[in-house]
Amino acid sequence: MNEKAYYEDVNLKNELKLREMLKKMPAFCKQFFIGIEPRTSSRTRLAYAYDLDTFFDYLKQNNPLLKTVDVTSLPLSILNQITPQDIEEYLFYLKYYEKDGVAHANDERGIKRKLASLRTFYRYLYKNEMIENDPAIKVDMPKIHDKTIVRLDADEVALLLDVVESGENLTARQQIYHEKTKKRDLAILTLLLGTGIRVSECVGLDLDDVDFKNNGIKIHRKGGAEVIVYFGDEVRQALLGYMEERNQIEALDGSTNALFLSLKKSRINVRSVENLVKKYAKLVTSLKNITPHKLRSTYGTALYRETGDIYLVADVLGHKDVNTTKKHYAAIEDDRRRSAAKFVHLREDN
Incomplete structure (x- = not known):
């Protein structure tokens, strides 16, 4: 069956x-x-x-x-x-x-x-x-007051991945589990940070959804659309490292094709990913409440800063309306507008 x-x-x-x-x-x-x-x-x-x-x-x-x-x-x-x-x-x-x-x-x-x-x-x-x-x-819709978009800075992203690899500063009990899950956890966090996919899209991945030949993953968006999202070399290496381990695990019935497994050998669930993100993020920053969605925002911010293409960011993140994307990255847009002031000179310096 x-x-x-x-x-x-x-x-x-x-x-x-x-x-x-x-x-x-x-x-x-x-x-x-x-x-x-x-x-x-x-x-x-x-x-x-x-x-x-x-x-x-x-x-x-x-x-x-x-x-x-x-x-x-x-x-x-x-x-x-x-x-x-x-x-x-x-x-x-x-x-x-x-x-x-x-x-x-x-x-x-x-x-x-x-x-x-x-x-x-x-x-x-x-x-x-x-x-x-x-x-x-x-009846008028309530006015929504904008919240500060919480995201990790570049140095915090690097530190987060280092913590996942080393397990440094985890409790003794957490260290025991960390030895069993660090390759999986590194693959999950690297994938979230390197593609901006939703946590539900991540836990829903099957083994045959990963294409290492083209560095892509097949995901199902919230609305039901099936799309290919591409990843870079860092994500590739993290996934390959985990796949060596995953191929040795005999998953329970109903989860045999699941990419990411829990310690109980069944498909990992959304709550578990939320908990592992929270566990590692607390070692990196005590002021920011980091969730899988904040990792998605981190990716979107990095992509927009590198490309300046809001339509590309909207497409990769799966936003149906680009205005949703603009709303989330308005602060960066303002930074880019400010930077324009230094590029145009009306007189040459004496």
Whole structure:
């Protein structure tokens, strides 16, 4: 029996989770998820489900007429009674609330995402004439305040890779595991820093996704597109060093084709990669909270500084909209504009 590709397995699990969630949601939600399926990823649909579940739970808890009504029995007509002001109150509620004794909080980005989910939901129902009005479109998106982009400097990148190779300053317990994983860890961090791929794309790599003849890896992007990303000699050497070890490991069923394995001989997961990045990065910098995504930003910054080509950076990182890339690298853009001042001389020096 052929092994499922990582992304196929993820899609299947997300779809099963979504179906379980739909059992607890109003019946009319099912048509929405069927309708958006052709143009959305399984991950996006699952995120919509979590956001809508929060919205319907809010309606039930905060509307006296609905307190005794089971969420699954909420009528579609209830959506026609929602006003823009009701949605604004919901967004205010999202800043901090408690559910089942657990406190939840959302920053401006979390609130914006939940409003975006609600807008998509209402837009679909209104477009398909299932409801009479669309109040969500009348609610302004929260203003997002820019955050400083955290990335590693060039000297920190070199130091990070040195630490992975040597294991210096790791605890005694960490040293024991380090001897077993250092080639794998070096390959993973070098690959993330040398290609800018997402952590999910990294853990999803199979052995036959690596092409050493052309120095490329085949990855599946968030939206489902299959692309080839190319790597340099440093990444090549790190991968070859790990492959010698990987070829000697007999992986568990279901992971026999996985490139990166855990100590349990199954495909390494996203959380494990996040933890190993955090472990090594803390030895390099205590001020920066380095995650796999920050390594992606580090790569994008280095590539843009070397090429000055924002479209190339957007393409390699898999950004569908170049404006997303520009937003992340605006500070570097400003540095480049400042440097222009020294290149044009109006008079020769005396």
